Every structure is written in structure tokens, then in C-alpha cells.
Amino acid sequence: MLVEKFRQILFWPLQLMPLPDRGDVHWRQLDGDPNWILLDDDFPSDPEQYQERHYREFVSFLPHVQRFLYGERSKSVRSYGESPLLVYRRTDIKAVRMRAPGEAEFRCFKVEHADVFFFYDADVMIPVIEISAENIALDVAMDTINRFGRAYPAAWSESGEPANCFETVEWLDAAEAPLAAADYTDRLKFYASVTRSQTTDIAAHWDFMLRPMMLNRIGATCAVRYRPLEYHRMPMMTYLAVEDPASLTRAEFTRLALAAVPAAARDRLPLSSIYLADFERAHCYDRFFDPRRTDDPEWPNMRIMCTPQAFVMIGRSGDPGFIDGERGFLGQFRHQFFMLGMIAHFHRAAILMMSNRLVEVISRLDSRDNRSVSRFRHDIRDISATFLRFTHRYYFCEVSDQAILRDVFRIWTGQLRTDALFKELREEVNDMEAFMETDLLRRQAVTILQLTVVTLFSLVGTITTGFLGMNLFSHSDLPTTDRLAIFFLVFIPTTLLTLYTVKKSRRLAHFLDTLASDKASLRTKWNAFLAVWDSRRDVSVD
Known part of the structure; x- marks a missing residue:
């Protein structure tokens, strides 16, 4: 069977590592690079240049999704602002040439576009590449769908062939000159990455496509670094027109x-x-x-x-409504359905990214180190704020009132288990916030305990000094230097005594609790009193 029109779109969700400068943004490194351009011409100033397929895409989504995808350029103070989604396109990659193991001839596909989608305030980027061909055999299309889009090989055969990967993949420029080639057969390269840093390297042609950004690994010097979020197989969209x-x-x-x-x-x-x-x-x-x-x-x-x-x-393929790229299903595949897939995979990628950050934060927590606990509280507040912004700005269950788009989005997110992952992440964030609240309450309880003990023991001194203040001693006629000396003579010991009482407040609290117990024997009360100064005694003070 012949596939008269073939399209394949790959999504590759990646996590962006934090930048050294917290006020910087990841996509700024692509500005000025001759191989990348920022796509900002979807809404040209001249309506005559606006294309109907873009208009159909815009009106297909609900208003809150429109604001997410395209922003809102109203001058009102209450407007949404610019779109939080930025797209950079690679300009030098025009075609891709592949050859499967055992084949003598290459398969050539046109690269319609190679883009990277960035999302403001979310450490996620999604590279997207679309390839196309015409009049290819169905078996060739199936094999391409299966092999293309592998970030790295999962295994090798005895003869060294990468499992389910092409033997050769080459990016070509406009003159059909090779720009970069895959190195799936270099088994030692992938072995070395795993043994040295416990990370999986990616194939050379994918590494080339994302330059100047680099994979997060030992020795990476680039400011913008990324790491995969999922399996080595990239999620995909496929369009086939057959007889x-x-x-x-x-x-x-x-x-x-x-x-x-x-x-x-x-x-x-x-x-x-x-x-x-x-x-x-x-x-x-x-x-x-x-x-x-x-x-x-x-x-x-x-x-x-x-x-x-x-x-x-x-x-x-004989249906004009299916193959029309402007008003037909091909146009919807490349625009409306593509945006559905982008939203669905961004939701999943953002949830996985935040889950990874939670694991990293918890792994650094040392409950015995106050600085570690303080840093943990700060990191959890950041993640909670990020999760809150993601929930209210990016995460939505309904994207369109058009029946086919609404139904497909529900199916798509159900297949990706996005709702289950979101609920799991929300529970994890709530657990972390509950831990912070419990720890704060515990610290407040300890502080209140210390203040109570200090106040109780200060009561004796307060009453005593109250009697002493009843003109039993008259110092008003003494010189100023003598009165200052008497003041500091009382102030310094009182301060030291108060600090010492705070230091012993927990053991003093245990002694007072034992003293107030009717069931405790005199010997037990005496031991509790001695335990205030004897740290070797086994006394529960927390």
C-alpha cells in the first residue's frame, strides 16, 4: 500500500536546569545565534498577510487557552500580557536522510520545521521537529515511525546494530550537505556516559539540533543545560493519506x-x-x-x-477535505491537533519536572542541620509558588468547545495519565507544606515552653526585687558612677541567669512536670532535679 502524504511530528519534553542568575531566562542564549530565530509573525500588523489556517487555529480554543497560547495585547492594565510561550526555530536544518540496518539506499524526508518551545516561569522546553514525504510504501512509513525519534539506543545486537534505531541519520542543509550525523553505533560512548556520571548520553544529531544548549552532564560548560524527562522514545504525531x-x-x-x-x-x-x-x-x-x-x-x-x-x-488521499493544508484535516493536524498535543505534553512534562525538583529538595534535607532545614523551607516555598502558578495559569482540563478537539484532548490526557500525575504531585506538595507547618508549630511550642520556664523562674527574682525596691535601700543620693555600678552589678548577673535558664529550660520543664505529678515519688522528683545539670541521666526533654 502507498502512503501518498506522510507527516511525522516529534515532541521531546526536556527539563531545563536552573540558571546561575535567577533573574535570567533560558531562551536568551539563542538570541543572536545565526541558526535560531524567534517566531513572532503569527499576528502580522497587516491583516492581508494573516493566513486562514492560523485564524482557524485561534478560534478553535477557549478564551483562557487563547491567552495561554497567544497572549493578549490589550493596553488595559488588567490584560493577560504577552504569551508565556516562546518559539525558536532552527534555520539551517532543511532535510533528514536515514538508512535502516541492512538497507542500501537512503530515505530522504523534508524537514518542515525544527522548533523549540519555551514556557515562561516553567523550567521545561519541548523541541519539536516535523518531517514529511510523499508516495512512500506503508511499510517504509511504519518503519520510519518506529525508528525515527530515538534519543539514544536502548540496546545493541551482537553485531553492534542499535536496536530499533536507524543505522544512519543525517541532518541536511538547503544544499543537501550534511550538518550532523547520528552515532547510534558508538556503543562505548553511551557506556562511558552511564559509567562515569550515571546519565544517558544522546545521539550526536539530536545534540547538534539543540546547540548551543547542552545536555546536563559532567563537563558541561554551557549555561543552558537540559535533561530528558521521559523514555528515550519521543512522543509523536503521525498523518497518513492513503487511497x-x-x-x-x-x-x-x-x-x-x-x-x-x-x-x-x-x-x-x-x-x-x-x-x-x-x-x-x-x-x-x-x-x-x-x-x-x-x-x-x-x-x-x-x-x-x-x-x-x-x-x-x-x-x-482522494478526499480534498482531508489533504487540504489550509482548511482541511491536514491543516488541523498541523495546527489545532498539534497545539492539543503541545498542551498535553507540556502539562505532563511540567508535572514531572516539579516532581523531580521535589525529589532533589528532599534528598538535600538533613533534619539535624538547621541550615539544611532552613534551605529546605525556602526551596519548598519556591516549589509551592511554582506549582500554584502552574495550576492557575497553565493547567486546564477543557481547551475547546469543538466536539472533536474536546474529545481528542480528553483521550490524549487520559492516555498520558496527566490527571493522576497531577493529583499525585499535589499530594506531594501538600505533604511537604504539612511537614513545614508541623515543624514550625514544633518550633513555636519549644519557644513557648522556654518562655514559660524563664517566666516562672523569673517570678522569684521579680518578687524579691519588688521587696528590695520598697525603699529598703536608698541609692538616690549616691553619685552617678556608683548608681551605674550598682545597675550593671545587678544587670549582668540577671542577664546571665536568664540565658542560663533558657539553656536549661527543657530540662527545667521536665523537672517541673515531674514535680507537679502526684504519682511521682520523692526519689523520682529528686532525680529529675539532678537531671537538670546531669546530661548523662536519661531524661526525655523533646
Whole structure:
């Protein structure tokens, strides 16, 4: 079977490491780089230059999603402001050339765009790359879907071939000259990264695409560093236009949805029939797919499939409404559905990023070190504030009132388990805040205990000095120097006694508690009194 139009879009969620300067932003390093440009022409000043596909994309989303994606340029003081989403595009990568193990010829695909999406106030970036081709075999499309988008090999064969990866991947410029090539076969490179720093290196062509940013590893000198958040397989979107989608077998639909390798037998399932028994119910959105209506020229017969790994749209190549890039489903695939995927994967990436930061903060906590506890409280406040801003500015469950977009977004986020991850993160943040509150209450209780003990023991001195102040001693006629000497003679011992009482306040509190107990014997009370000065005695003072 021939795929007349093929598109593949890869998402690669990455966590950005904190910058040395907390007031700086990550994307500033790309400003001035000749290979990167900031995309800010979606809303040109001249309406004649505005394209309908962008307008259709804008009006497809609810107002709060529009403000997130595009900002609000109103001059009102209460306006949302500029969009928190910034997009930088790589300008030198124009094509990609690949060759699978055992193949003699290269496969060439056009690179429609290679972008990086940044999100303000969120240490997350998502590189996105879209490739396209026309008139390729279905098996070639399946194999490309399976192999392209591997950040690094998961394993190697005995002969040294990287498992499920292309043997060669090359970025090409406008003159078809190679810019960078993959090094999947360099097994020692990936071994060395794991053994030296317990981090997995990435293939050279992906490293090249993100330069001047660098992977976070030993020896990385770049200010902007990143690290992967998920598995080495990048999530993807796939668009296929074939002559008759209904002619695909159930096994072929399954392999496309799961991004699995093609099989020699068209009806061979990639997984057991028991496991795939509810495949259609769980992963297929068949609002416009009905194999019994293949003879209806006005029926699109388009199927959408969604799994944790891939979003797939497949329809008829002879249907103008499906292949139209301006008003048809191809245009929606590249705009509305692409934005759905961007939002869904950003939500998941941001949640995973904050979860990773929580783990890092907790791993640095030493409850016996006051400085560590203080730093822990500061870090938790930062994470709580970040989580609060993310929840109210970025996280939303409804993105559109259009039925197909609303339904697909629910399916997509359900496949990614975003809601479950969000609830888990919220519970973790609440646990950390509860710990901080409990620790604060404990410290306040200790302070109140110390003040109570000091006040109680100061009562004796207060009463005594009260009697002494009843003109028993008259110092008013003494010289000023004598009165100052008497003042300091009383002030210094009183201060030292108060500080000493604070130091012993916990043991004094234990003694007072024992003294007030009717059940404690005289010997027990005496031992509690001696324990105030004898630290070797086993007394619970906390």
C-alpha cells in the first residue's frame, strides 16, 4: 500500500536546569545565534498577510487557552500580557536522510520545521521537529515511525546494530550537505556516559539540533543545560493519506497506533489478541470512520488513534477535505491537533519536572542541620509558588468547545495519565507544606515552653526585687558612677541567669512536670532535679 502524504511530528519534553542568575531566562542564549530565530509573525500588523489556517487555529480554543497560547495585547492594565510561550526555530536544518540496518539506499524526508518551545516561569522546553514525504510504501512509513525519534539506543545486537534505531541519520542543509550525523553505533560512548556520571548520553544529531544548549552532564560548560524527562522514545504525531483507509488490516492499524515495526504478514498483530481485545474502544476515535461507507464520496472515512506513544490520523488521499493544508484535516493536524498535543505534553512534562525538583529538595534535607532545614523551607516555598502558578495559569482540563478537539484532548490526557500525575504531585506538595507547618508549630511550642520556664523562674527574682525596691535601700543620693555600678552589678548577673535558664529550660520543664505529678515519688522528683545539670541521666526533654 502507498502512503501518498506522510507527516511525522516529534515532541521531546526536556527539563531545563536552573540558571546561575535567577533573574535570567533560558531562551536568551539563542538570541543572536545565526541558526535560531524567534517566531513572532503569527499576528502580522497587516491583516492581508494573516493566513486562514492560523485564524482557524485561534478560534478553535477557549478564551483562557487563547491567552495561554497567544497572549493578549490589550493596553488595559488588567490584560493577560504577552504569551508565556516562546518559539525558536532552527534555520539551517532543511532535510533528514536515514538508512535502516541492512538497507542500501537512503530515505530522504523534508524537514518542515525544527522548533523549540519555551514556557515562561516553567523550567521545561519541548523541541519539536516535523518531517514529511510523499508516495512512500506503508511499510517504509511504519518503519520510519518506529525508528525515527530515538534519543539514544536502548540496546545493541551482537553485531553492534542499535536496536530499533536507524543505522544512519543525517541532518541536511538547503544544499543537501550534511550538518550532523547520528552515532547510534558508538556503543562505548553511551557506556562511558552511564559509567562515569550515571546519565544517558544522546545521539550526536539530536545534540547538534539543540546547540548551543547542552545536555546536563559532567563537563558541561554551557549555561543552558537540559535533561530528558521521559523514555528515550519521543512522543509523536503521525498523518497518513492513503487511497482507502478501510483496506488497512486491524494489525496495521494497531502497529501504526503503537508505533510498532512493520510485519511481513499484514494481519499479524504486534501483541496478543487478548491484550488488544479492547483496542478500538481504548485507543480509536471513530467519529468519522465507518468501513461500510467506503462508497460514499462525501464521507471522509478518517480514523484517529491515540496511545501514550503516538497520535495517528489516517484518511483518504482522494478526499480534498482531508489533504487540504489550509482548511482541511491536514491543516488541523498541523495546527489545532498539534497545539492539543503541545498542551498535553507540556502539562505532563511540567508535572514531572516539579516532581523531580521535589525529589532533589528532599534528598538535600538533613533534619539535624538547621541550615539544611532552613534551605529546605525556602526551596519548598519556591516549589509551592511554582506549582500554584502552574495550576492557575497553565493547567486546564477543557481547551475547546469543538466536539472533536474536546474529545481528542480528553483521550490524549487520559492516555498520558496527566490527571493522576497531577493529583499525585499535589499530594506531594501538600505533604511537604504539612511537614513545614508541623515543624514550625514544633518550633513555636519549644519557644513557648522556654518562655514559660524563664517566666516562672523569673517570678522569684521579680518578687524579691519588688521587696528590695520598697525603699529598703536608698541609692538616690549616691553619685552617678556608683548608681551605674550598682545597675550593671545587678544587670549582668540577671542577664546571665536568664540565658542560663533558657539553656536549661527543657530540662527545667521536665523537672517541673515531674514535680507537679502526684504519682511521682520523692526519689523520682529528686532525680529529675539532678537531671537538670546531669546530661548523662536519661531524661526525655523533646
